[in-house]
Each structure stands twice: as C-alpha cells, then as structure tokens.
Amino acid sequence: MSSQSERVTLSQEASIFSADKIKISTLNLYHDNWNKLEAYLVQIKLYIKQHSFQFKFIENKVLFAFIYLKDNAFTWFHHYLTNYLQKKSEKWEEEINMIFRDLQMFEKHLRRVFEDIDKKHTAECQLYNLRQKIFAMTYLISFQHIMMNMKWDDAALISQFYQKLQEKVKNEITRIDKLVNLQKMIFRVMIIDNRQYEKRLKKDKESAMLVVLSWKFKKRWR
Numbered sequence: 001m002s003s004q005s006e007r008v009t010l011s012q013e014a015s016i017f018s019a020d021k022i023k024i025s026t027l028n029l030y031h032d033n034w035n036k037l038e039a040y041l042v043q044i045k046l047y048i049k050q051h052s053f054q055f056k057f058i059e060n061k062v063l064f065a066f067i068y069l070k071d072n073a074f075t076w077f078h079h080y081l082t083n084y085l086q087k088k089s090e091k092w093e094e095e096i097n098m099i100f101r102d103l104q105m106f107e108k109h110l111r112r113v114f115e116d117i118d119k120k121h122t123a124e125c126q127l128y129n130l131r132q133k134i135f136a137m138t139y140l141i142s143f144q145h146i147m148m149n150m151k152w153d154d155a156a157l158i159s160q161f162y163q164k165l166q167e168k169v170k171n172e173i174t175r176i177d178k179l180v181n182l183q184k185m186i187f188r189v190m191i192i193d194n195r196q197y198e199k200r201l202k203k204d205k206e207s208a209m210l211v212v213l214s215w216k217f218k219k220r221w222r
Contacts, residue, residue: 027043027044027047028068029070030068030069030070030073031070031071031072032071032072032114034114034115037111037114041107041110044068047064048061058102058103059084059100062099062100062103065103065106076113080099083096084096119149124150126146127146127147127150127160128160130142130143130146131165132166135197136165136166136169136190137193139165140186140189140190143161144186154180154181157182161185161186162185165189169189169193172192172196173188173189
C-alpha cells in the first residue's frame with residue numbers, strides 16, 4: 001500500500017476477521033515456547049494460503065497472525081501494533097513498516113526473539129535423553145522430529161536409534177542381518193514392535209480367558 005487511503009479501517013478489519021469468515025478456534029495460540037514456534041508459523045501460513053481471498057492487503061496477514069499471539073508473544077508485538085494503529089503509514093518507524101508490509105519480515109522478527117538460538121545443541125540433548133518407553137511408534141516420531149535439526153550421518157543416527165530401543169526389540173534386531181540404513185532399521189523396528197504388540201494382546205486375552213474359566217470352575221463346585 002502506498003497511501004493512507006489504501007489502509008483498511010478498523011471496522012473493515014473487524015469484518016474481515018469475523019467469526020463467519022475466519023474460524024479463529026481452528027488454530028492454536030502461540031505463547032512463547034520455542035518448541036511450538038514452527039507449528040504456529042506453519043498453521044498461519046497454511047490458513048492464509050487456503051483463504052487468500054480474505055487477505056487483500058499484506059498487513060492483514062500480519063494482523064491475522066497477531067490474533068494468535070498470547071502472553072509474552074503478545075507483549076512483544078504490542079509495541080508494533082500500537083505504532084501501527086496510532087500513526088499514519090508514512091510516519092511508521094522503519095521496523096514497523098517492514099513488518100506490516102511483509103509477512104516474512106514478521107516471521108523473521110518473531111524468530112529472532114523466540115526461536116531456539118542453538119538448535120543443534122538442543123537437538124543433541126533431546127536425542128541423548130530420548131528412549132523407547134512403551135511403543136516404538138512414539139519413540140520413532142520423536143526421534144525423526146529431533147533429527148531434522150541435526151547433521152549426523154546415517155551411521156551415527158542408527159547407533160543412537162538402536163541404543164535407546166527396548167532390550168526385547170534390540171534382541172530381535174541382532175538376530176537379523178546388520179542394518180546400515182536408518183530407514184530400513186526404522187521399518188524393521190516397526191515390524192518387530194507390531195509383532196510383539198500382537199503377542200502381548202494374545203497373551204492378555206489368554207490370561208483373561210483362564211481367569212474366566214477358573215471362576216466358572218470354582219462356581220460350579222461350590
């Protein structure tokens with residue numbers, strides 16, 4: 001927008017963001033957790049892309065993103081919003097001008113404040129502390145999410161992935177040929193985990209049947 005006349009009035013903005021056009025409840029609020037920043041940005045971008053007809057002006061995209069900021073994130077953006085609302089566009093500070101005219105600049109400033117400054121170190125700590133507790137699927141999802149922020153080669157990832165598996169799963173893997181591909185190992189672990197789960201279900205069912213039969217037998221001979 002090059003002039004004040006192009007700016008959308010507050011009443012028009014209220015209409016644009018009304019409940020019948022944009023279902024605010026469908027998106028999650030962002031507070032200040034760096035671990036949830038990526039999910040917040042992705043959901044905002046996806047919504048704007050799928051509803052592009054509702055965002056005629058770029059600054060409305062930034063205002064829409066602001067709606068989902070809360071607590072510390074809201075406090076951080078409040079200065080920019082106040083400047084935006086109280087001054088004409090030609091009197092905006094340079095930083096305000098950049099943020100409200102480019103959603104990517106809004107994202108850049110948001111990341112600068114709330115993003116993890118050392119993703120690699122954080123990811124390594126998370127990976128070292130991660131282990132399979134019950135189901136391999138839960139372990140696998142967390143492992144793959146963490147490894148996205150790391151630059152380890154397959155050999156290192158395979159070693160770490162293997163070491164934190166449950167012993168009964170590792171015992172099954174050692175009976176098979178040694179796997180040197182991470183994706184093949186993950187696939188093999190899922191098969192093993194599924195089989196072990198089926199065995200547990202069968203065993204639980206048999207135990208339950210024995211309990212029922214025992215109860216019926218005792219009842220008959222009373």
